[in-house]
Amino acid sequence: MKSELGKRKKNNPDQILAWLMSGLFGVLSGIFLVIGYQLEKIDRIDLTDKNAMMVMVAIMAVLTVDTMHVWKNYNQSFEGKKLFGLMKLNKADYQSATDEKIFGTKEFLTTWGIIVLLNLPVLLAVFPGFFVYDAQDELNEVLTRSFTTHHPLLHVLLLGGMIALIHKVTGSWNAGIFSYIFLQMLVITAVFAYVLVYMSKRGIGKRSRILWTLYYGLFPTIVMYTLCSSKDGLFTAFLLLLIVLLTQLVNDKEGFLKSKGKCAAFVIAAILMPCFRHNGFYAYLVFLPFALIYFRKELKKKLVFLLVIPVIAYLVISKVLALSMGAQGKDNQEMLTVPIMQLSRVYTYDREDLSAEDIKILTAYLPEDNLKMYTPRVSDLVKVGFNNEYYEKDKGGFWKLWAKELARHPMAYVNAWLLTSYGYWYPPALINVYKGTTVFTFTYDESSYFGYEVESPGTRTSFIPVIDKLYRFLSIGSFHKDAPVLALLFSPGMLFLIYLFVILYRLSRKDFKGIIPFMPLVLVWLTVLLGPTYLVRYVVILWTAFPVLMNTGRTGNFGPV
Structure with a gap:
């Protein structure tokens, strides 16, 4: 009797934590769904809508209870039951598996070859690739x-170097574009193959391996950026590799640090990831203290060096490249996207509240012609005219005006920010921020989910028109209207809610091993909330890391979520 009572007391704090985390998921989901709906339909938040507020509270309550119920079922799966046919490894199995090589093995080469073959028909269909x-x-x-x-x-x-070189040799821009995208495809698919083989060695079943191989090779959102010239594909690949290597590190620190190959791969991934997107550096920089705190009881010089050296190396590489190339430019507007849009919204909708002096100050930083081009969901047309030179001379004037209008128009500021970011957390959000914008070969109308086209000097020459038409339909067509339920699989907001569900569940179980590896991803996601608009290209990692998220079980081994 005493033993049973003691067990209940011990479990009580765990139950409280579980309810807090399920409550947090319910509250956030209710806010995202209702506020997101308002932003989508009326371009602003309306807190005076009593019906909407009642619906939001109802969603919060229902999702809190339902989430707790689902989590209890997950907990039962950890009592020795299997879930989705996956298995768990004991510590000895994990450590022996960690020592096994992946790159160069027959399984890796076979998996890599299969994913490449699955991508090739699409590359031929959209030849020379998405430029x-x-x-x-x-x-x-x-x-x-x-x-x-x-x-x-x-x-x-x-x-630019590869395209220019191939063009010089062949006289064909398409040949250069194709060569670059083909090489990029090999790098990205190699990372996918590494992930799949690593998951295989951790215990996922044969059917799961087949499923996730097809996922990496065929799911359109992933294929789009595997075959796209934008920096987002390589950035995502190296971030994914970093996540998997962190998973190995938190589960077997000693074994990881003994492996020169894994240590080298970690450093390379952590350096190259921010080299392809600047916000990756800020995400890793914020992640660093969390990692050091997590390992605080077993910190070694080698581990500190491993975690810190990417920061130093990135700064050195960036500086050397900038100096050697004579690179110019101070793009403050990239960092100031949110305040620029907030002031622009006030100017557009509440101009009568601005004094002549306020307008004079504002237009010194943002020309009136650009302010008049304000659109709620994308900042490009406004921020392009930002006067960086004047801002460098008088930063205080900008921020003084910003603070003044914040106090006078707080909801305008909130609306301005959320309208450029709600697509990342509202599942049904229509990603059509460029509607009406004419590019090289078409005008955005139904959707701007993906760029799709081939910019000059390249030209689209499809060898498989039916696949080309499919990707055009998914990218800029009416797919989201014709198949709204299926379209949720392509929604960054939907993926975000799944990640939120899983991470809060792991927090409820204090499973930090299952959280730490995903912190760089979470921090990258937070940085894009401060970006110019909501586009899939900035959060492709949500799709590529999805198999790792769904197959990383308790204590970090592969098994139930």
């Missing part, structure tokens, strides 16, 4: 030898 998202600008930097720090220089040099 889009600043691709022309990056190529021109190389051709004109006029470099800026706006785009990551490593990506500029790789993309």
Whole structure:
């Protein structure tokens, strides 16, 4: 009797934590669904809508209880039962598996080859590949030898250098574009193969291996960025590799540190990840103290070096590249996207509240022609005119005006920010931020889910038109309207809610081994909330890391979520 009572007391704090985490999931989900709906339909939050607020409270209550019920079922699966046919490994199995090589093995090469073969029909269908998202600008930097720090220089040099070289040899721009994208595809699919073989060695079943192989090779969102020239594909691949290596590190620190190959791979992934997207550096920098705190009881010089050296190396590489290329530019507007949009919204909807002096100050930083081009969901047309030179001379004037209008128009500020980011957390959000914008080969109308086109000097030459039409339909067509339920699989907001569900569940169980590896991903997601708009390209990692999330079980071994 006493034993049973003691057990109940011991479990009580765990139950309280579980309810707190399920409650947090219910509250956040209710806010995201109702507020997201309002932003989608009326371009603002309406807290005076009593019906909407009642619905939000109801969603919070239902999801809190339902989430707790589902988590209890998960807990039962950890009492020795299997879930989804997956298995758990004991510590000895894990450590022996950690020592096994992956790259170069027959299983790795076979898996890699299969994913490449699955991608090739799409590459031929959209030949020479998706040359889009600043691709022309990056190529021109190389051709004109006029470099800026706006785009990551490593990506500029790789993309522009290879295309220019192949064009010089063959006289074909398409050949150059195809060569670059094919090489990029090999790198990205190699990372996918590594992930799959690693998962296989951790205990996922044959059917799961087949499922996830097909997922990496066929799921359109992943394939789009595997075959796209944008920096997002390589950035995502190295971030994914970092996540898997962190999973190995937290589960077997001693074995990991003894492996020179794994240590080298970790450092390389942690350096290259931010080299392809600047926000990756800020995410890793914030992640670093969390990692050091997590390992605080068993910190060794080698581990500290392993975690810190990527920061130093990235800063050195960035500086050397900028100096050697003579790169120019100070793009403050990239960091100031949110305050720029907030002031622009006040100017657009509450201009009568601005004094002549306020307008004079504002237009010194943002020309009136750009302010008049304000659109709620994308900042490009406004921020492009930002006066960086004047801002460098008088930063205080900008922030003084910003603070003044914050006090006077707080809801305008909230709406301005959320309208450029709600697509990341509201599942049914329509990703059509470029509607009406004319690019090289078409005008965005139904959707701007993916860029799809081939920018000049490349030209689309499809060898498999039926697949080309499918990707056009998914990218800029009416797919989201024709199949709204299926479209949720393509929604960053839907993926985010799944990640939130899993991570809060692991928090409820104090399973930090299952959380630490995903912290860089979470921090990258947080950085994009401060970005210019909501686009899939910035959060492709949600799809590529999904198999790892769903197959990482208790204590980090592969098994139930």
